[in-house]
Amino acid sequence: xxxQVKLKIDGEYVTAEAGQMVLxxxxxxxxxxxxxxxxxxxxxxxxxxxxxxxxxGIGRLLPACTTxxxxxxxxxxxxxxxxxxxxxIMELLLSERNHICSVCVSNGNCELQTLAAELGVNHVQFxxxxxxxxxxxxxxxxxxxxxxxVLCSRCVRVCREVEGANTWSIxxxxxxxxxxxxxxxxxGGSSSCTNCGKCFEACPTGAIAMKGKAVGENAKRAxxxxxxxxxxxxxx
Amino acid sequence: xxxxNVPLGAGAKPDSxxxxxxxxxAGAPGGLLTILEKxxxxxxxxxxxxxxxxYVAQKTGTPLSQVYSVATFYxxxxxxxxxxxxxxxxxxxxxxARGSRNLLNNTKLMLGITxxxxxxxxxxxxxxxxxxxxxxxxxxxxxxxxxxxDREIYGRMNERELRKVVGKIGE
Numbered sequence: 446x447x448x449q450v451k452l453k454i455d456g457e458y459v460t461a462e463a464g465q466m467v468l469x470x471x472x473x474x475x476x477x478x479x480x481x482x483x484x485x486x487x488x489x490x491x492x493x494x495x496x497x498x499x500x501x502g503i504g505r506l507l508p509a510c511t512t513x514x515x516x517x518x519x520x521x522x523x524x525x526x527x528x529x530x531x532x533x534i535m536e537l538l539l540s541e542r543n544h545i546c547s548v549c550v551s552n553g554n555c556e557l558q559t560l561a562a563e564l565g566v567n568h569v570q571f572x573x574x575x576x577x578x579x580x581x582x583x584x585x586x587x588x589x590x591x592x593x594x595v596l597c598s599r600c601v602r603v604c605r606e607v608e609g610a611n612t613w614s615i616x617x618x619x620x621x622x623x624x625x626x627x628x629x630x631x632x633g634g635s636s637s638c639t640n641c642g643k644c645f646e647a648c649p650t651g652a653i654a655m656k657g658k659a660v661g662e663n664a665k666r667a668x669x670x671x672x673x674x675x676x677x678x679x680x681x
Numbered sequence: 682x683x684x685x686n687v688p689l690g691a692g693a694k695p696d697s698x699x700x701x702x703x704x705x706x707a708g709a710p711g712g713l714l715t716i717l718e719k720x721x722x723x724x725x726x727x728x729x730x731x732x733x734x735x736y737v738a739q740k741t742g743t744p745l746s747q748v749y750s751v752a753t754f755y756x757x758x759x760x761x762x763x764x765x766x767x768x769x770x771x772x773x774x775x776x777x778a779r780g781s782r783n784l785l786n787n788t789k790l791m792l793g794i795t796x797x798x799x800x801x802x803x804x805x806x807x808x809x810x811x812x813x814x815x816x817x818x819x820x821x822x823x824x825x826x827x828x829x830x831d832r833e834i835y836g837r838m839n840e841r842e843l844r845k846v847v848g849k850i851g852e
Contacts, residue, residue, distance in 0.1 A: 611745075611746055611747065612744075613746060614747055614749060614750035615750060616750050616754070617753045618753075618754050625746065625749065625750075626746065627745040627746050627749065628735070628746075628748075629749060629753075637744065637745065637746070
């Protein structure tokens with residue numbers, strides 16, 4: 446058994462195992478920290494920045510999903526400053542691509558939509574970019590709509606860490622970053638894809654959707670990933 | 682370990698020069714970067730064709746997606762054939778303030794490039810004679826605007842000077 450550490454989350458003392466991330470520990474103790482790119486069973490990445498928390502003694506905000514717990518740490522998971530930051534991050538995420546809930550296959554089952562509502566985003570203060578992005582429907586079972594992608598890279602990581610197929614990657618960088626299969630080929634023609642559908646289950650938005658299914662049938666079950674990882678003996 | 686799932690591209694013949702580069706750097710931390718860099722240098726048109734990327738993936742056992750991700754992340758790697766001569770214009774803040782946008786537009790006009798998207802990092806003339814690139818900063822802001830022509834840096838550039846330098850190459 447690994448070393449135990451004691452830390453304070455929102456003033457309450459909690460015990461955790463050394464090496465655990467703040468987000469895991471906080472959630473295990475019933476604290477709500479919003480996150481889009483974090484998913485149980487996969488390694489944290491710190492891509493979406495929604496899980497920022499205050500750590501006493503450190504001026505800047507740290508992402509809870511990639512900050513390991515330390516003995517004597519004191520963490521604040523909700524404050525006016527955090528609420529403002531998270532709200533702004535969510536607005537930036539929404540302004541980046543074409544997130545139009547009313548015509549989305551994940552309307553009502555979308556983590557992005559749910560979190561935006563929880564964070565109190567009722568308008569976006571930034572101009573929308575309206576990029577012209579392709580929709581890849583070449584796969585026999587799934588569709589990738591890049592307009593709805595938030596580049597959380599859950600699909601990339603689940604494909605690499607759990608399935609081991611390494612089909613997905615994020616290509617290019619900055620505002621031009623895109624999700625791509627293999628050498629930016631149509632997904633349907635991918636030689637490495639095993640059609641397992643884990644990327645579909647992991648996707649927090651309607652970016653990866655199942656073909657020929659209605660909105661209700663397209664609900665994702667991201668908890669399946671964690672179950673699968675635990676059944677295999679936990680994360681590597 | 683070669684990855685049997687990755688088929689060799691049609692144009693990828695076994696290449697002894699590439700094999701030597703891959704053998705020397707495969708497996709080392711950051712080895713993929715070195716391999717891609719050297720293979721680009723070996724290419725006649727200074728770029729990485731898709732066949733080369735497939736070849737590297739197959740020989741090093743790296744997933745195709747990862748090779749492509751690395752090759753597209755760094756603007757140093759070219760996925761399209763480059764011209765014989767390169768004119769690289771700095772678009773950093775200092776150079777911008779001293780008129781590098783006009784230099785860029787004039788160079789494109791002079792070389793007959795119709796691409797007007799100033800965000801594009803690299804454009805090549807149809808005859809593959811010239812490539813015009815932009816860079817974020819050379820770190821020579823005191824000499825702004827800075828232009829690099831065939832790996833030679835020219836500071837305090839103006840349109841007339843640039844025309845002369847480029848014209849000399851074009852002859």
